[in-house]
Amino acid sequence: MPRPLRVAIVGSGPAGIYAADALLKSEVAADPGVSIDIFERMPAPFGLIRYGVAPDHPRIKGIITALHQVLDKPQIRLFGNVNYPTDVSLDDLRAFYDGVIFATGATADRALSLPGIDLDGSYGAADFVAWYDGHPDFPRTWPLEAEKVAVLGVGNVALDIARVLAKTADELLPTEIPPNVYEGLKANKALEVHVFGRRGPAQAKFSPMELRELDHSPNIEVIVDPEDIDYDEGSIATRRGNKQADMVAKTLENWAIRDVGDRPHKLFLHFFESPAEILGEDGKVVGLRTERTALDGTGNVKGTGEFKDWDVQAVYRAVGYLSDQLPKLPWDLETGTVPDVGGRVVQESGEHLQSTYVTGWIRRGPIGLIGHTKGDANETVANLLDDYAGGRLQTPASPAPEAVDAFLAERNIRYTTWDGWYKLDAAEKAQGEPQGRERVKYVEREDMLRESGA
Structure with missing residues (x-):
């Protein structure tokens, strides 16, 4: 029986989660299936929705509800507090996944x-x-x-x-x-x-x-x-x-x-x-x-x-x-983006960097509203799946999901999970309740890790 398609997504903001959603809605998700791991450098998910939207904009933050429904899917795992490239490199990711999508956004x-x-x-x-x-x-x-x-x-x-x-x-x-x-x-x-x-x-x-x-x-x-x-x-x-x-x-x-x-x-x-x-x-x-x-x-x-x-x-x-430059990937200094064609990362030679893709602001620059990111993700995922169907993806050496857990444990990396987000979410809501507020954020990373059960 063929194994599921294994995909790593670096970044858990809207761009990364929309890419995961597009994968789950594809024909491949039905047969042979997809298995997605999302790596996020913060202990909590949602990227600029959590750390880039003004606090008095609950209407925009309401998009988290839709993103939440995607991350609730059993085919997705979240690894928070894991930084690219210090905790996990491109070579590491290639050892575990058929394809890697970078959705790291722009924060500078x-x-x-x-x-x-x-x-x-x-x-x-x-x-x-x-x-x-x-x-x-x-x-x-x-x-x-x-x-x-x-x-x-x-x-x-x-x-x-x-x-x-x-x-x-x-x-x-x-x-x-x-x-x-x-x-x-x-x-x-x-x-x-x-x-x-x-x-x-x-x-x-x-x-x-x-x-x-x-x-x-x-x-x-x-x-x-x-x-x-x-x-x-x-x-x-x-x-x-x-x-x-x-x-x-x-x-x-x-x-x-x-x-x-x-x-x-x-x-x-x-x-x-x-x-x-x-x-x-x-x-x-x-x-x-x-x-x-x-x-x-x-x-x-x-x-x-x-x-x-x-x-x-x-x-x-x-x-x-402006996006941060990503090690091991080509870079356009003028635009502050990773060069691509349809989401496929393109090297100086014009060749596609095998099994490597980008979506969101790291791909097209910090323009457009959050909703524009969905079309971006759909195009990138369509090309990844086209490469999969054409046998152009690199075969990972260790595709079993538990190999990733073993790797992080061996490196002593404290990581948070999707279950951990539910714990942190509950703790922040509990902090706000005595004041009649929906939540009060934890600020210290150590507090977030503790409440998440990292």
Whole structure:
């Protein structure tokens, strides 16, 4: 009787779990069957859903319910707290599996070349998000001394950061934020948050719903300058061809024409302001210099030579995420991705790196919403299964599932399991229950391992 197809997936965020789901829905799953092991460097699964989504977005976190149903399937095993490549290498994985899919996502900040970028008070968005989401590998405190703050970027991450900085700690207390984050936000001195985009309202990358949510807080006054509402032919074409862009522009227009209210925290959305320099004094941020831009007819902008200095004491850069380079795999430095064709990893020679695949942001860069990742996974899995049917996969030396357990035990690697996640999940919910909260996250890795029964 033929053995099941053995596949390793590195990364337990949406990309990895969607790949597992696609495998389970394939004809191969019925005969001869599939056996999937997911390796995750964190003790808990779900990737950026757990550590990259703002705590006041339970709607987005609700996607965990769907991912949960996939990981509940008996054909899948989870090995948490196992890091690629320090705990397990590509050669190790090839010894146990017919195919390996990397779905490691993007968690670092994309570089921004700007004078003053290294000043004290200049922060990457990814680091701040990791702090308020209770990531165990980041500091427990965050400096929140600035009364006026700049956020560079006009995507959803920029909105998340601006909203968390502008809200009060008590507004965020009903969420799953851990105690150290609540205490940090209680000390937050920010009264003004300025979000800067170098192009216009039609080019903003906000999701309409996330943008409107800014205005739901009783403490945040959202302010848009009427002079920043401007469109050229390219912008008008964008609005006509993109319903979301049109909805975003309409929301911004409505905010621009209303009277400014008296809510205590002001959140300014600025357009046509291109960051030129972070200003410093004694090594600390004391301001931001921007150049006014103007539309060029195509929806793009050009500099006007008109500069303005903004009084801010902190700058957050939300200009995109970047993936970590994966050892033993080819790498595109410019895009920060693994070169591929249809999910098949491609070497410099143009040859497919046998039995090796990518999906999600490590494949196409940190663009698109979570749902876009599903189509990505389906394509990658379809090509893996095509290679399987064509006999092009490498035959593993030790395909038995118990060989992996023996390998990790021999290396003394403490790993968590799917059953362990249920234990940690219950422990976090128990922490929140006395306060009437759905859960309170554990932050320390050792605590997570203990509660998971690693």
